[in-house]
Amino acid sequence: MAGRGRTAGFQMGAEHRTKIANSKILNHLIEHAEGKRDMQPTQITAALGLLDRVMPKLSSTTIEGTGENGEHIHQITLVGVRPDGDS
Structure with a gap:
């Protein structure tokens, strides 16, 4: 074995x-x-x-708007920030 x-x-x-x-x-x-x-x-x-x-601490950013053809744009970005300050 x-x-x-x-x-x-x-x-x-x-x-x-x-x-x-x-x-x-x-x-x-x-x-x-x-x-x-x-x-x-x-x-x-x-x-x-x-x-x-x-x-890491997490923070989010939301971006909203209207595109060239009238479409609705919605984007959420999640970012991790390391304890030493670098991302």
């Missing part, structure tokens, strides 16, 4: 561990919003602060 799992001495990278930790924070906030988990206001504030550092 072929070996299963990770090889002996395997260490997960820091980036992968960080992604797991961030997903736990997000899951806790989602559970709180759904009423499945009680959180103190300070816990919510701390969790949102941590997410602001690792997840």
Whole structure:
């Protein structure tokens, strides 16, 4: 039978561990919003602060107008802004 799992001495990278930790924070906030988990206001504030550092903020821009032939133009653009300020 072929070996299963990770090889002996395997260490997960820091980036992968960080992604797991961030997903736990997000899951806790989602559970709180759904009423499945009680959180103190300070816990919510701390969790949102941590997410602001690792997840991009999203902003949308709506452009509306009329085209040359009278057609209605409606465009929504969703832009992610990375925490370091680059887009």
